[in-house]
Amino acid sequence: MFPFSDEELLQPVLMSIEKVRPMLLRDGGNIEVVKIQNTKVFVRLEGACSGCLSRHLTLKNGVEQTLRRDIHPDIEVVEIL
Template sequence: MAEKELLENIEKALGEIRPYLLTDGGDISFVSVEDDIVNVKFHGACTGCTVNQMTLKNGVEATIKKYAPQIKKVVEVK
């Protein structure tokens, strides 16, 4: 998959999960992708949320992998 297509797929995935985060007063943004690891940043209510790591793995990572199966994992950057 070309890098441009990969970045588009990551943004599509974040676009799918974003409405759920916005409902809870949070948001997420793409930071970078390196060695098939996606770096994201939480905003708003998501930064202090006690379940944001579960959201990261079960929601964000799963959705990104659906669009870009070659991604190994998604990590949060502060």
């Protein structure tokens, strides 16, 4: 069982995403948290990141790994197009 509610995850997720945001901004992109539901963080990549062929790697190796390290190892990131 996951120890946090979706509402309790919002602020920690936003704080954690701020760690990877500068990397995205440098490449002409950004990230928006759309919702959190059942330990899944639904995000939308914006700008140059939205059409990047490497966006899956950015989400899994950058965003998801940061959230798992900072908050909980069972968090999953899902892209909304």
